[in-house]
Amino acid sequence: MIDDLPNDAKSKEVVRLWRAWRTVHEMVADREYELAEDEVSISLERFRDEYCHPDGSVNRAKLQFSARPSDSMLRKNTPPATASNPDPVPDCGPIWVEFLTDKQFGVSQIRNFAKYTITNNYKTGIMVTPVALSPAARKSLASVENLAKIECFLEDDLLVNITHHELVPRHVLLSREEKIALLKRYRLKETQLPRILQKDPVARYLGLKRGQVVKIIRVSETAGRYASYRLCV
């Protein structure tokens, strides 16, 4: 019985990381990167087979993947053509996701991750860490902002997918054209829209950038479905 205990702790850790692994895949798929269905909904058995050492502990070094944006995502993230910019390029690109194994995260760990992301031409890098970053490390993220978007998630924050909670309404990112059409229809300036903070959990989940607009679709028993819009600030 006593011999089982370490194994029990190990299998708890496997389940934990399997859930974080699934959530991060769902997140990447919800942002409309290309991912196969069986990659997103991986079963615990398969996760154990593919990502665990023979002794039953998780091989974190294998917990990494990349994905490319789908056509629809590219379209959404392309600014409308103008006279000065007749052939605009989308401002999104391939994404790199990695579960890091360090015990602590300071500036040097962040820099290594950012360097890897940038030199391999990824536009977005998501690092999943077991512990929080040091304050200086968090501040240093801003300095690479224009080269790549580095996002950090705690393993603990990914154990459940918050967007699957019934009280979290559906958030849909509007394309640039849809945003312009919305502002035109209601004769609004974008600053007149209600706001959503970039650090809002759902905004972080969708990787919203400043200036993007999300449509929030709520279902109400009395009013049916209704939509509201928020500008990311």
Add this chain to the structure above:
Amino acid sequence: MATGQGGPLKGILKTPGEPSEKPETAREVAIRHATLLEHRKQLESQILDSLILLSEYPLVRDAQFNASNPATTDIADFKANVRLFQPSDYDDLIEERNVNELCGYTLCAKPRRQTGSGGEWKITSSGEIVKRKELEKWCSQQCARRALFVKVQLNETAAWERAGIPDIQIDLLDEDRSTETEADRTARKLGELKLEDQRQAARDSAALAMERGDNKIGPSVNKVKVTLKEKDVKTPPEFAQPTEAGNSEDHLLVDGYKAKIPDKKKESDV
């Protein structure tokens, strides 16, 4: 209702005046704010660079130097780089050094203390109970004191709001003052006092300047003279406040007055 008097009727509406801010002025204000913001961003990144630099100090790691006697070049670098820090930045520096497994005090090359595994609290040799995390920030208690000695000298005012405040001079805990005579010491203490006064005055005027929006960094704009006049406020008559907290009749008071209904005789009195 006509008054019968001649003369054109005057509208009661105010004549629409000129817009209070001309577009040029608005643009200038926007530019000034952008400049301020840019200045602040620059300082913030400068502080972060200093922090990252200091998180790997000391550079000179000879056997002859230690935390109480660091190399002079390292002392100079430390003093120059920590100058702009607020106490919170300094805390971030300590944390960053700890991530690098170094003692939290910048001029100490030793690794930080590891107290092994165990609970959140730890009993020190002197019998005190302290947080383990607090203990593991340093290599020794002396370094904790040295670091704190620097921290209390840092300026609470953010670097970008320090316009006009003279630069602070950081002293180290173990700096040699043994050769100093009594007269020297008195002079230094006096100088420090005076400096503190000047700093306070500068802080006040800088805060005022900040509030007014005139700042050395931004281009000066045309100022509007505004005279503020205090409005005469009549305070409403005060209600008689129940004085005693434990007054048993407090709950009967309405706006400080007690309704005058003749007391019913208590049943026990009958």
